[in-house]
Amino acid sequence: MKFKLLTLCIITLLLGCSKQAGEGGKSTVKGKILVEDWNNAFTIKNGEYPGLDVDVFIIYGDNVSYNDKTRANYNGEFEFKYLRKGKYTIYVITKDKTLQSASGEKSIIINFELTGKKETKTLDQITVYE
Numbered sequence: 001m002k003f004k005l006l007t008l009c010i011i012t013l014l015l016g017c018s019k020q021a022g023e024g025g026k027s028t029v030k031g032k033i034l035v036e037d038w039n040n041a042f043t044i045k046n047g048e049y050p051g052l053d054v055d056v057f058i059i060y061g062d063n064v065s066y067n068d069k070t071r072a073n074y075n076g077e078f079e080f081k082y083l084r085k086g087k088y089t090i091y092v093i094t095k096d097k098t099l100q101s102a103s104g105e106k107s108i109i110i111n112f113e114l115t116g117k118k119e120t121k122t123l124d125q126i127t128v129y130e
Helices: 002-016
Strands: 023-038 045-050 055-060 068-071 077-083 086-095 105-114 120-122 126-129
Touching: 023 055, 023 086, 023 105, 068 077, 105 126
Parallel strands: 023 120, 023 126, 086 126
Antiparallel strands: 023 045, 023 077, 055 068, 055 086, 086 105
């Protein structure tokens, strides 16, 4: 009887401990940043190039603040490794091409979900404006 009760308690604990989105898994999300260089009025495009050292932020689940950040490499590539299943948000800061923001900047936000234990998610290219 005690063995059955102990087994039932262990199974209940294991089932009740579902892990939330975040670090500790085997999944990866990656992407690439492209920078478009414009004049101040956004009327003349001066060029484009990989997003070297652009900050990329990740939010786990429904958290309010970012949980981790990285910088894109020399090719504008970034990745976050060791993620568990769950919902995530990636964001980067860019100049506001519409010139509507009082600060002159806005966020580009990408929401996605990892559903596999060893999933590699590649995001569409992110274009930021300078």
